[in-house]
Amino acid sequence: MSNKSKTKRFILPEEEIPKQWYNIQAEMPNKPLPPIHPGTKQPLKPEDLYPIFAEELCRQELNQTDPWIDIPEEVREHYKYYRSTPLVRAYALEKALGTPAHIYFKNESVSPMGSHKLNSAIPQAYYCKKEGVTNITTETGAGQWGASLAYAARMFGLESAVYQVKISYEQKPYRKSIMETFGAQVTPSPSMSTKAGKAILTATPNHQGSLGTAISEAVELAQTTPNCKYTLGSVLSHVSLHQTVIGLEAEKQMAMAGEYPDVVIACFGGGSNFGGLAFPFMRHNFTGEKKTRFIAAEPSSCPKLTRGKFMYDFGDEAGYTPLLPMFTLGHNFRPANIHAGGLRYHGAGVIVSQLLKDGLMEAVDIPQLESFEAGTLFAQTEGIIPAPESSHAIAAVIREALECKKTGEEKVILFNLSGHGLIDMGSYDKFLAGDLQNYEVTDKEINDNLSQIK
Amino acid sequence: MSNKSKTKRFILPEEEIPKQWYNIQAEMPNKPLPPIHPGTKQPLKPEDLYPIFAEELCRQELNQTDPWIDIPEEVREHYKYYRSTPLVRAYALEKALGTPAHIYFKNESVSPMGSHKLNSAIPQAYYCKKEGVTNITTETGAGQWGASLAYAARMFGLESAVYQVKISYEQKPYRKSIMETFGAQVTPSPSMSTKAGKAILTATPNHQGSLGTAISEAVELAQTTPNCKYTLGSVLSHVSLHQTVIGLEAEKQMAMAGEYPDVVIACFGGGSNFGGLAFPFMRHNFTGEKKTRFIAAEPSSCPKLTRGKFMYDFGDEAGYTPLLPMFTLGHNFRPANIHAGGLRYHGAGVIVSQLLKDGLMEAVDIPQLESFEAGTLFAQTEGIIPAPESSHAIAAVIREALECKKTGEEKVILFNLSGHGLIDMGSYDKFLAGDLQNYEVTDKEINDNLSQIK
Numbered sequence: 001m002s003n004k005s006k007t008k009r010f011i012l013p014e015e016e017i018p019k020q021w022y023n024i025q026a027e028m029p030n031k032p033l034p035p036i037h038p039g040t041k042q043p044l045k046p047e048d049l050y051p052i053f054a055e056e057l058c059r060q061e062l063n064q065t066d067p068w069i070d071i072p073e074e075v076r077e078h079y080k081y082y083r084s085t086p087l088v089r090a091y092a093l094e095k096a097l098g099t100p101a102h103i104y105f106k107n108e109s110v111s112p113m114g115s116h117k118l119n120s121a122i123p124q125a126y127y128c129k130k131e132g133v134t135n136i137t138t139e140t141g142a143g144q145w146g147a148s149l150a151y152a153a154r155m156f157g158l159e160s161a162v163y164q165v166k167i168s169y170e171q172k173p174y175r176k177s178i179m180e181t182f183g184a185q186v187t188p189s190p191s192m193s194t195k196a197g198k199a200i201l202t203a204t205p206n207h208q209g210s211l212g213t214a215i216s217e218a219v220e221l222a223q224t225t226p227n228c229k230y231t232l233g234s235v236l237s238h239v240s241l242h243q244t245v246i247g248l249e250a251e252k253q254m255a256m257a258g259e260y261p262d263v264v265i266a267c268f269g270g271g272s273n274f275g276g277l278a279f280p281f282m283r284h285n286f287t288g289e290k291k292t293r294f295i296a297a298e299p300s301s302c303p304k305l306t307r308g309k310f311m312y313d314f315g316d317e318a319g320y321t322p323l324l325p326m327f328t329l330g331h332n333f334r335p336a337n338i339h340a341g342g343l344r345y346h347g348a349g350v351i352v353s354q355l356l357k358d359g360l361m362e363a364v365d366i367p368q369l370e371s372f373e374a375g376t377l378f379a380q381t382e383g384i385i386p387a388p389e390s391s392h393a394i395a396a397v398i399r400e401a402l403e404c405k406k407t408g409e410e411k412v413i414l415f416n417l418s419g420h421g422l423i424d425m426g427s428y429d430k431f432l433a434g435d436l437q438n439y440e441v442t443d444k445e446i447n448d449n450l451s452q453i454k
Numbered sequence: 455m456s457n458k459s460k461t462k463r464f465i466l467p468e469e470e471i472p473k474q475w476y477n478i479q480a481e482m483p484n485k486p487l488p489p490i491h492p493g494t495k496q497p498l499k500p501e502d503l504y505p506i507f508a509e510e511l512c513r514q515e516l517n518q519t520d521p522w523i524d525i526p527e528e529v530r531e532h533y534k535y536y537r538s539t540p541l542v543r544a545y546a547l548e549k550a551l552g553t554p555a556h557i558y559f560k561n562e563s564v565s566p567m568g569s570h571k572l573n574s575a576i577p578q579a580y581y582c583k584k585e586g587v588t589n590i591t592t593e594t595g596a597g598q599w600g601a602s603l604a605y606a607a608r609m610f611g612l613e614s615a616v617y618q619v620k621i622s623y624e625q626k627p628y629r630k631s632i633m634e635t636f637g638a639q640v641t642p643s644p645s646m647s648t649k650a651g652k653a654i655l656t657a658t659p660n661h662q663g664s665l666g667t668a669i670s671e672a673v674e675l676a677q678t679t680p681n682c683k684y685t686l687g688s689v690l691s692h693v694s695l696h697q698t699v700i701g702l703e704a705e706k707q708m709a710m711a712g713e714y715p716d717v718v719i720a721c722f723g724g725g726s727n728f729g730g731l732a733f734p735f736m737r738h739n740f741t742g743e744k745k746t747r748f749i750a751a752e753p754s755s756c757p758k759l760t761r762g763k764f765m766y767d768f769g770d771e772a773g774y775t776p777l778l779p780m781f782t783l784g785h786n787f788r789p790a791n792i793h794a795g796g797l798r799y800h801g802a803g804v805i806v807s808q809l810l811k812d813g814l815m816e817a818v819d820i821p822q823l824e825s826f827e828a829g830t831l832f833a834q835t836e837g838i839i840p841a842p843e844s845s846h847a848i849a850a851v852i853r854e855a856l857e858c859k860k861t862g863e864e865k866v867i868l869f870n871l872s873g874h875g876l877i878d879m880g881s882y883d884k885f886l887a888g889d890l891q892n893y894e895v896t897d898k899e900i901n902d903n904l905s906q907i908k
Contacts (some may be wrong), residue, residue, distance in 0.1 A: 008534040011465050080462040081542075081837050088535075092609075110564050112838040114876065154834050155546075174628070177879035180886055181833055379635055380608050383535050384566040422568065422876050425631035432634055 008091065010253040012084035019071055022244040023060075024279040024351060025237060026067040027286055030358055032237070032350040033325035034062075036312060044322050052222060052230050054127035060238040067283075069241065071123070078122045078155060079245065082111045087253035092381040099401040100410045102259060105417045106250045106277060109384060113178070115419030116273050117148035117233055120242035124231045125152035135159040135228040137221045139189065139214030141269070142168050142341030143175025144387070144419050145233030150184035163189040163217040166209035168341035174423045189214040196220050196318040211270075211345045212331055216318035234270030234342075235315060235324075235349045243276025246416060251280055254414065261292055261414035263400055267392040268296035268305060268363065269342045271349035273418040278361070279351075281414075285360065294361040296352065297396035299343045299371070301439035302335040304328055305356060305363035309450050313347060326353040329441075330449030336439035338368050339427035340388040366395045367438040372431040374398050375421065387419035388427055462545065464707040466538035473525055476698040477514075478733040478805060479691060480521040481740055484812055486691070486804035487779035488516075490766060498776050506676060506684050508581035514692040521737075523695060525577070532576045532609060533699065536565045541707035546835040553855040554864045556713060559871045560704045560731060563838060567632070569873030570727050571602035571687055574696035578685045579606035589613040589682035591675045593643065593668030595723070596622050596795030597629025598841070598873055599687030604638035617643040617671040620663035622795035628877045643668040650674050650772040665724075665799045666785055670772035688724030688796075689769060689803045697730025700870060705734055708868065715746055715868035717854055721846040722750035722759060722817065723796045725803035727872040732815070733805075735868075739814065748815040750806065751850035753797045753825070755893035756789040758782055759810060759817035763904050767801060780807040783895075784903030790893035792822050793881035794842040820849045821892040826885040828852050829875065841873035842881050 025031060034043035049058035060069060071079075090103040108116035128136050136158050140146025146162040153160035162184050169176060169188040176186045189209050190197040196216035200207055207213070215232070222230035232239060254260055264281050266274035274296045284290040298305050304327045313328040315321035328347040335344040348356070355361045366374075375391030377398070378384065386394060393415045404411050421428065430436050479485060488497035503512035514523060525533075544557040562570035582590050590612050594600025600616040607614035616638050623630060623642040630640045643663050644651040650670035654661055661667070669686070676684035686693060708714055718735050720728035728750050738744035752759050758781045767782040769775035782801040789798040802810070809815045820828075829845030831852070832838065840848060847869045858865050875882065884890050 007468050008531075009468065014461050014463065077462075112874075151837055155837065174876065174879035177883045177886075178839060178876070181830060181839055181879075181882050183834070376635060380637070383605055383609065385632060385635055420566075422628065422632070423879075425628035425635075425877075428635050429631045432631075 009086040009088050010256045011086050012249060012252055014080055016252060017076060017079055017083050018245050018248040019076065020068040021071060021241045022248060022280045022283065023063055023067050023069050023241055024282065025064045027283055028354065029286065030354055031064050032354045035322040035324050035350065038319065038323055052219060054124065054131050054133065054229055056127045057124060057238045060241055061236055072126060075123045075126050082118070083245070084249045085110050087250055087257070089257065090382050093378060096377060096381045097398065097401050097405065099405045100408060101401040101404040102410065102412045103397060103401060104254065104257065104414045106246055107417050108246060109417050109420035113144065113147045113151055114422065115144040115148065115387065116243060116246060116276060116416070117145045118151065119245050119276065120233065120239045120272065121148035121152035123242050125156045125158055128229050129156040129158060133158065133227055133229045135161070135225055136231050137161045137218040137228060138231045138233065139163045139211060139218045140233065141165045141211050141344055142389070142424070143172050143179070144342055146184070146186070147175055147178045149231055149233070150179040150182035153184065154182040160184040161221060162186050163191065163214040165189055165211060165214050165341060167337050171339065171341070171426060172423055189217050191217060194220045200317065208337060210317060210334060212317035215316035216320050219316065219320045234272040235345065235347065237349060237351055239272045240275030240279065240349060240351060243272045244279050246276040247278060247280030250277060250414065259412045260290065262411040263293045263295060263413045265295045265297060265393050265396045265400070265413065265415040267343060267389050267418060268298040269389065270345050271352040273416050275349065275352060277416040282360065295396055296361065296363045297392040298363060298365050299338055299340055299392060300365040300367045301338050301441060302329065302344055303365045303441060304346060304348055306365045307446060310353060310357055311453065313453055315347065324350055326350055327356060329446055330453055332452065333449050338439065339424065340371065340392060342389040343392065364396050366392045368436055369438050370395045372436060384417065385421040385428070386417060387421045388424055390418045462543055464541040464710045466703060466706055468534055470706060471530060471533055471537050472699050472702040473530065474522040475525055475695045476702060476734045476737065477517055477521050477523050477695055478736065479518045481737055482808065483740065484808055485518050486808045489804065490777040492773065492777055506673060508578065508585050508587065508683055510581045511578060511692045514695055515690055526580060529577045529580050536572070537699070538703045539564050541704055541711070543711065544836050547832060550831060550835045551852065551855050551859065553859045554862060555855045555858040556864065556866045557851060557855060558708065558711070558866070558868045560700055561871050562700060563871050563874035567598065567602045567605055568876065569598040569602065569841065570697060570700060570730060570870070571599045572605065573699050573730065574687065574693045574726065575602035575606035577696050579610045579612055582683050583610040583612060587612065587681055587683045589615070589679055590685050591615045591672040591682060592685045592687065593617045593665060593672045594687065595619045595665050595798055596843070596878070597626050597633070598796055600638070600640070601629055601632045603685055603687070604633040604636035607638065608636040614638040615675060616640050617645065617668040619643055619665060619668050619795060621791050625793065625795070625880060626877055643671050645671060648674045654771065662791060664771060664788060666771035669770035670774050673770065673774045688726040689799065689801065691803060691805055693726045694729030694733065694803060694805060697726045698733050700730040701732060701734030704731060704868065713866045714744065716865040717747045717749060717867045719749045719751060719847050719850045719854070719867065719869040721797060721843050721872060722752040723843065724799050725806040727870050729803065729806060731870040736814065749850055750815065750817045751846040752817060752819050753792055753794055753846060754819040754821045755792050755895060756783065756798055757819045757895060758800060758802055760819045761900060764807060764811055765907070767907055769801065778804055780804055781810060783900055784907055786906065787903050792893065793878065794825065794846060796843040797846065818850050820846045822890055823892050824849045826890060838871065839875040839882070840871060841875045842878055844872045
């Protein structure tokens with residue numbers, strides 16, 4: 001059969017949109033270590049998180065017993081606005097690479113906000129609304145998460161306030177406009193509107209911002225505002241839980257294509273798009289039924305998985321969050337101003353950290369220029385301009401596919417196209433003009449940072 | 455049955471993507487008058503157009519006999535990259551309006567370039583490639599068409615050059631970057647690179663550009679470059695022909711929803727997204743089987759359908775094109791700098807002009823502020839930020855839906871969401887800040903313009 005008559009895109013009927021999320025915590029060989037309350041030094045209980053997050057989210061966060069969690073009907077109704085997202089066979093990319101590998105991608109970029117982030121923004125806003133919350137806050141890097149949270153807040157009639165990492169606020173002005181169109185209040189971070197922001201700006205004038213800083217500001221705003229909760233776009237286990245809708249759909253769609261992935265790849269910032277795609281497939285590795293490889297692709301300039309240390313650290317710069325057992329570069333690590341703003345985070349979620357420690361997944365680091373080369377090739381073959389974040393996954397896919405070309409193996413590679421890059425064209429402009437560069441991180445820089453953690 | 459369990463999105467399986475386009479010219483009660491060769495004053499023959507367009511496109515342009523034209527298999531393969539696009543029931547918009555109407559939209563914004571324009575860019579590039587052309591040129595307003603043409607050129611290995619209306623080039627810089635990512639050469643128009651551009655800039659320094667001007671430049675470049683053809687994103691009959699893939703899919707999808715539209719609405723620049731959605735449904739009106747109303751929504755600042763004159767006029771500012779029988783404001787009409795760049799064209803395609811003259815369709819004009827109000831309401835209910843062009847259709851839908859609210863009629867309204875507005879956020883910024891305005895066109899202005907046409 002020639003390529004010509006083969007199906008390119010696989011889409012599920014609405015009734016096949018998952019009715020439950022997959023909670024990998026319940027089935028991991030070794031459970032993640034508990035988060036620690038920074039005051040009491042005791043393992044965190046869901047109640048400890050109630051002042052910050054919606055209560056149901058706190059319970060999901062620490063749930064290590066139920067492998068399946070029901071998706072509320074109202075959430076599923078909002079998933080129907082854009083799901084299922086297509087699973088696509090990248091025939092043209094395969095051809096350009098001359099690889100025998102079969103490359104598939106899950107196209108989360110077709111969501112109305114352009115990325116996978118809505119998958120968790122919707123349930124987070126839903127649970128807040130259900131519990132009587134009226135205002136929600138969050139941080140955002142490139143703005144994919146902030147835009148999604150603003151959208152979800154609007155859909156459930158909540159007020160929203162977003163702290164956007166300053167460098168991204170300036171690099172990607174349209175994302176601010178998108179958030180404002182949905183009624184969100186957007187502030188570049190660090191700002192003078194919080195104690196955390198003031199302290200950081202006083203210590204480091206011209207601070208360009210980081211996700212860690214923006215988290216501190218958003219948490220502080222939630223804690224100092226009546227009837228307000230904080231929401232987070234990645235890192236936490238409940239966020240990855242919501243994102244498993246990606247992998248659960250992909251599993252059914254791969255079956256429609258008559259294949260099963262040998263390799264699953266996603267870019268890595270805090271872990272939610274990686275976990276969202278990988279975890280549902282990983283459960284078949286746990287049972288021994290499958291032997292899929294799972295690869296997280298992180299930027300070389302923020303290499304917590306490949307060069308960070310597994311230890312307890314804060315999730316934010318100011319130290320407002322619980323202590324999390326994770327691979328980290330230190331919560332005060334200041335990543336270079338790469339254009340993949342969503343990957344500029346110092347740590348990894350606790351589930352992924354445990355899985356990596358246990359050798360159940362792998363990680364690779366991708367230099368900025370390689371990511372843009374990969375993204376441009378993908379655009380010119382598959383027609384979709386990827387988000388700079390997603391281009392890290394594509395670069396890792398290309399490495400694997402070229403390896404298959406050498407060995408002649410017909411591996412099935414699946415990756416997550418977590419978002420499109422239409423709002424990131426300023427970055428492509430700079431790349432095409434030759435104005436982008438790679439950033440090196442020295443061992444000394446990492447060690448100095450980590451040695452400051454008590 | 456409650457809304458909750460109702461299907462929201464209807465998507466066709468790949469094998470249901472149309473295999474033929476619908477050529478309305480063959481079945482219209484009155485055929486369009488022939489285009490006239492400006493030199494000989496004789497009706498145009500396909501051969502007269504061969505120097506400018508791919509030959510197959512010239513034959514399609516003037517084909518008044520075959521109601522169905524086969525879609526080449528290679529074109530259909532490229533349609534599979536993003537088609538079928540979803541048909542969506544806008545439950546949330548209905549609820550916000552409190553209307554008994556059923557509102558559906560065809561979501562062309564999920565195409566990788568964000569609009570319907572790819573539907574014609576792909577076949578135009580395909581026919582050029584097939585006939586041995588190596589370079590293609592075009593004009594673009596907001597950049598939706600230019601981006602699509604650049605994409606299609608890349609997919610078929612052609613070089614592309616795009617003249618972008620200067621005001622849009624400045625308002626929407628990301629679109630230039632998208633075109634360049636696909637390898638296109640982009641020039642703001644009017645430019646000093648053509649005779650037409652030089653003449654216009656000499657006569658009117660600081661000319662902000664118009665589609666008519668950009669067309670002159672692109673046609674001139676094609677005529678002065680070896681092995682190069684010109685392509686057009688709207689107005690011409692073969693462009694509307696390709697776009698009928700929208701309406702043909704929608705017809706099948708409406709059947710999946712168990713409904714048939716009482717009213718079909720689309721925004722109107724040159725007519726291709728309107729014709730693409732409307733023509734396939736219109737054929738059932740021709741047979742007397744259905745009585746659907748068809749409404750074109752144009753901007754009040756460029757009102758050729760509602761206030762223009764039906765006459766022979768040039769398609770471009772410099773007078774390079776054939777004389778076309780159309781509703782026009784005069785080829786030297788200079789529309790206000792509204793943010794719906796794709797609707798700033800002085801005339802209407804010959805098919806739509808004849809249909810309007812014959813009372814087989816209607817037109818309404820929408821002020822700029824009403825379009826942005828409509829677009830914002832749509833974003834806040836249905837979650838998709840519409841292109842400013844598409845917002846004109848939404849405004850017309852809202853008028854109809856509110857009329858249904860008064861009369862209590864459960865009309866079925868279908869419209870084309872021709873594109874998303876993620877690259878147009880600068881315009882939303884200005885709207886939210888209260889910096890946009892309406893533009894009036896006086897009768898004197900229109901009459902003075904038309905009186906200059908010989």
